Amino acid sequence: MSTSAVTSEALAATAPPEMRQRQWRVLARATMSQWRSRIGLVIVVVMVLIAIFGPLLAPHPPTAFVSAPNSPAGQNGLLFGSDGIGRDVWSRFLYGGRTVLGMAVASTIIGVGLGLIIGLAAAYFKGWIDEVLMRISDVFMAFPQIVLALLLVAAFGPSVPLIILIVGISHAPRVARVIRGAAVQITERDFVKAAEAVGEPRRRIIFGELLPNVTSPLLVECGLRLTFSIGLIAGLNFIGAGLQPPIADWGVMISENRLAVTVQPWGVVLPVLAIALLTIGTNLLTDGFARAAIGLDRGE
């Protein structure tokens, strides 16, 4: 999303609140006028509703043994049959979204928050602080995210808080680069110089003057990192580095059921579809927003 650096110019900090609100409304309308955003929004809403309210609809507890192992769909009143040890596939699927979504959202908040602070600090202070922060970012970006996660799981063992933290930390340098790129130009603008001249505290300049001007790239980063978080966290749960059986989780379900896929495909098909749809939805929506933000800047 290298293009997102320009978007920051769209919402000038000097604009009064009413005007800024209007600009947001224009941006929302421009986002929703595109088919990709509409499709994305529908998918995201449906998947999030399933993840949050699914457990309320589940006919059985996720870990209860309700049938003979691997009974086919429709038998014993089980919509999608039972898994390898006789648990209801449909109930486990309805329970399995909360964990993925919750962990992904938490790691996105950590990663984007950390990246935002690092990026703004590097852009504002410049000089050696910028240099040091960016070099440290380079080192963490020298590991593919999955490898950094596995390295720390090897050291500390599989653990949910650790996974959330590592995935967040592995996002941070990537977010920081984008935010720094967007904020660097803002630091040269007159209203920042003016704020400095009247002696506003640095903290207020960073969060009061710079932050409101990087909101579009920040939102794009949130969407992008959420998409990647879902994939990474589902993957880590899938390989057994995060949540452990018998917890009902989409990633765990895929790994539990994939060897029996020829006799009981639903245990794999449902969570695979769910993860795919969720990531597709968040990405379509993010792309729609990013396009709308760039379009606004060009004055289209």
Place this chain on the structure above:
Amino acid sequence: MSKFLVRRILLGLLTLFLVSVVVFAATQALPGNAAIAILGRNATPARVAALTRQLHLNESALSQYTHWLGNILHGNLGISAATQQAVTKYIGGRLANSAFLVLVSALVAVPLSIALGVFMAVRRDKPTDHVLSVGTLGLAAVPEFVIGIALILLLATNASHVLPAVSLIPPGEHAWNVPKVVILPAATLILAVTPYISRIMRASMVEVLESDYVTMARLKGLPNRTVIWRHAVPNAIVPAIQVSALQLAWMAGGVVMVEFVFSYPGIGTALIDAVGNRDIPVVQALALIIAAVYVVVNLGADVITVLVTPRLRTAAR
């Protein structure tokens, strides 16, 4: 130009050095006895003592690190805790298998994505372009292990059993001698990188097709095919090449999950197995190797970018 290269390479070396510090700090400088962490809780005191001596664990962290790095630079990656084999021997063949998988995937994915990007650009704003644009955008988001499992569901189960779901390679045999097992993992990687390259190619091609010299070529009455492949594509291909290099770097990490899904005997499966066994020497070696490949390929991508962009080439002098 050479000044830029030297600076970039020195920075790359610095990054690699810091990477080794991170790998060491994360795995060996742990609180508690690393020898017990490596050998497991049931290790005999004699073995713990031997490993403590071997890894210089009773010395300072700095001296441990220099011993460790010195060994690595001499090609000694230690002994695998799980298999008691030399790590170099354990991962050597797997490294070749992974390299083969990445190479095959890249050789198919790059031309395929460029052709797809050109096709989308030529069909710009027609229904096929819209469908392909949204389709590639969606595919770009799907995690690679999900793509792999979807391929297994479609092509390797009762639905249509055309390809093996598990990439079994007899021990001592190389992947290139058993090409059938490479198809599905390679297809997964190809599907994972194609959206990125083709979308960039489409965007770049759309811009070029609007330029004056393309209009000129068309006015001269050149056949459409010539205009596209002789005049437009060579001018639009640079961003696609850059992004291809970046995707090649991504594959260094991307193979991890994909190999695991298919139990393909490469470094990715080895890394996940080693994490499961807490086989620290193997994890250290593989994390270092993957990070090194990632850094080097990224550096290559940067250099390519400068070489093919005249504006940057003069600026870098």
